[in-house]
Amino acid sequence: MTRPTPKEIKPIARIAGVPVDDEIATRISNSIGPAFEGFAAIAGTLPFDLEPAGHVLAQTQKVSK
16 A cells, blocks of 8 residues: 555546546545555555545535534
């Protein structure tokens, strides 16, 4: 498990139906990168997946009250 780069995030987001530009891909990489680095020591031992496209969805979804 390695920190995703903006170049890797863009196609993942596009496939997920949430295309992003270079600036947003960079923001995603910077914001989820520490999680990848923090879990690097135990990579492959947890049923855990960090999926970059979900980050944009979480930011853009409106919460209904």
